[in-house]
Amino acid sequence: MHLKQLDPFIGALPIEGVHMGSLQLFITARRGQGVKSKTINLALGVVRHILNLASTEWLDENSLTWIESASKIKLLPQTDARAPYPLSWDEQTRLFSELPAHLWRMALFKVNTGTREQEVCQLRWDWEVPVPELGTSVFIIPGGRVKNGDDRLVVLNRVARSVIDEVRGRHPDYVFTFEGLPITRMNNSAWRKARIRAGLPGVRVHDLKHTFGRRLRAAGVSFEDRQDLLGHRSGRITTHYSAVELKNLIDAGNKVHGQKSRKSPALFLLKRNAG
Incomplete structure (x- = not known):
């Protein structure tokens, strides 16, 4: 689900081109749709996980990692989180x-x-x-x-x-x-x-x-x-x-x-x- 939402924004980029800068349009678009930071962070977490795997575990035909190092993906502060609502x-x-x-x-x-x-x-x-x-x-x-x-x-x-x-x-x-x-x-x-x-x-x-x-x-x-x-x-x-x-x-x-x-x-x- 998250990858499908991300695809229009970063799907055409090489993996080296995925970083916080290239993710800004995705973040802005999701906020414009009224999506909370917590939900946006779930997608950013998927990107972070993929980049970490690409820099540590995923190897090419030469036994080298796909990228030398993973760009730092920062999660958004969750200041817009909805307060709990206990029912009477x-x-x-x-x-x-x-x-x-x-x-x-x-x-x-x-x-x-x-x-x-x-x-x-x-x-x-x-x-x-x-x-x-x-x-x-x-x-x-x-x-x-x-x-x-x-x-x-x-x-x-x-x-x-x-x-x-x-x-x-x-x-x-x-x-x-x-x-x-x-x-x-x-x-x-x-x-x-x-x-x-x-x-x-x-x-x-x-x-x-x-x-x-x-x-x-x-x-x-x-x-x-x-x-x-x-x-x-x-x-x-x-x-x-x-x-x-x-x-x-x-x-x-x-x-x-x-x-x-x-x-x-x-x-x-x-x-x-x-x-």
Whole structure:
């Protein structure tokens, strides 16, 4: 995708001619289309990676690297990044009521586990690990499927557990499917139409993760437990837990549905200031 977008701007250049100067037209054009710096940086990162390979690993017929050295590709400062938008309970109800059933289940799971979009889309039954001492299970997503490269522990609170129980047995491999096929993305036309109907045109799929994090904080869940529940890198071996520790995380995840969390003034103030 990124190479296709870059091609009209640098596709005709020799690789030695690819540098920040020759990329300026691409950057200007993408900004003119309203594309955020974070997205532009993804394309610049692809260019950087290719240039690094061309200067270190890719060899010609004479066993020489394609270029002597790689031009330095600087990423753009992300000053235009959109602020997170944690949903209120009323907003969640409005949005979720507009979603088709398969997206509703995925969104409900996501907002109760803090998983990322692709972690939900790719979730597999063979990643489920029973915890017989607690009469439940967790999911361990392999590091290669996770943003930070670490194995990702997914703890199921009551609501997430009910979603898993509902879809169990529908597909031999994937947890979430539509008409027998895995769902490749949640941010699709059905999601975008639903958020407009709900009066929330700017809400992103990733805001469900932010919502879970804010609710955990409002419920008084410790920073360390929030890190574990959200799958953030903490420097610990995140898949090595005792049953007692797992129960603590499950209990923490269930706190988001407590009455105190629902009425949290902290969330109200954050949402009011976000406007």
